[in-house]
Amino acid sequence: MRYEGAVYRPPSEAYSLIIQVTLGCSHNECTFCNMFKDKKFKIRKLEDIFEDLSMAREYYKIVKRVFLADGDALILKTDDLEKILVKIKELFPECERIGIYGTPQDILRKSKEDLIKLKNKGLDIIYLGVESGSDEILKDVNKGATAKEITEAGKKIMDIGILLSVTLISGLGGKEKWKIHAEESAKVISEINPNYLGLLTLIVEPGTPMYDKVNNGELELLSPMEVMVETREFIKNLNVKNCVFRSNHASNYAPLSANLNEEKERILAQLDNLIENGNGFRNEYFRRL
Ligand code: SF4
Known part of the structure; x- marks a missing residue:
């Protein structure tokens, strides 16, 4: 090929x-x-x-x-x-x-x-990068679309009956905006109710504007533990039906997967466990996009 x-x-x-x-x-x-x-x-x-x-x-x-x-x-x-x-x-x-x-x-x-x-x-299937449900963060990262537009686009695909797989990026708002990222993303995803939801974790690549922001101290990255806290807040606020959730990508600190909402309590308990124990996270060196 x-x-x-x-x-x-x-x-x-x-x-x-x-x-x-x-x-x-x-x-x-x-x-x-x-x-x-x-x-x-x-x-x-x-x-x-x-x-x-x-x-x-x-x-x-x-x-x-x-x-x-x-x-x-x-x-x-x-x-x-x-x-x-x-x-x-x-x-x-x-x-x-x-x-x-x-x-x-x-x-x-x-x-x-x-x-x-x-x-x-x-x-059969469209993959849509949502990244965040927060307008503030979408603007910061120059996504070129608002939360309202993303919601409208996602719902349009779901209404037509084409499978929809969306991705979010945990840690995208850094330490300052983690809560708004979790809450607003949960709102957007709950409204779209996609068939598949993938949660990646931010990896800041050299040569990107975000890399410069981190180096200038304008964006403070989350620790693995803080990523788990953000993910917990996101899942807690999420309300979907028949949505396959996966956070088991090479960028993630810990593998998570569940059918939501059916297995919401189980995934929250798993996150509580990870937060309580504070270990078992993928080494930074092995994380990949
Ligand atoms: S710049 Fe990258 S993340 Fe943004 S829409 Fe294009 S491919 Fe997706």
Whole structure:
């Protein structure tokens, strides 16, 4: 397969065929993110995408899942995305799931009718980075969307019935804003009620504006214990149904997973235990994005 630059995908797409339909991210301004800093945003030509799909068909015997990258592949025109989805179904009749990254702006820009068309052509899951439910923090990190817009975008996908997987970043507000981060994020996620919720933990990468902020002392990072306290506050305030919660990514200090709200008490007890014992956290050296 041919790829341009580093390729990122959600953890649950680890075994998927990754196809770059865009290069980079059209926003590319979140202060904590350095994923696509080396790429100039570009939408790839349909013929190149089709060529990649044909190459993959020759190479792989069975493809159960396809993931459309890079950063916000949902930015493509609906017509073009439909053509790609049709081509995937044609070449990989065994494919059971097609997923894509979408920003809140991408989702809001599309009409409900467009999203229904994409669903009908086989788009099964959209991954949306929420990061925080606090407007103050979203502004600090230059997310380019407000909590209201993110909520609207998430609800739009849930109403249509495309699976929605969202991510938050614990520790994003630092020591000063941890409580507002936990409370406001719980509000936004409760309102969206996504199918899947992933909680990553902030890793500050050199070369990002956030790295400079930490070095200048403008942002004080949470300790592993404080991350657990923030996570507890978030879960305590969360009210969702049938939501698969995972916080077992390489960036996290401790692995957590539960079906919420059903297992809320169990996960709160697990967090209490971690807070009380104050150990067993992943070593900083082994944390990865
Ligand atoms: S929208 Fe996502 S990929 Fe783009 S800069 Fe922000 S975090 Fe990075």
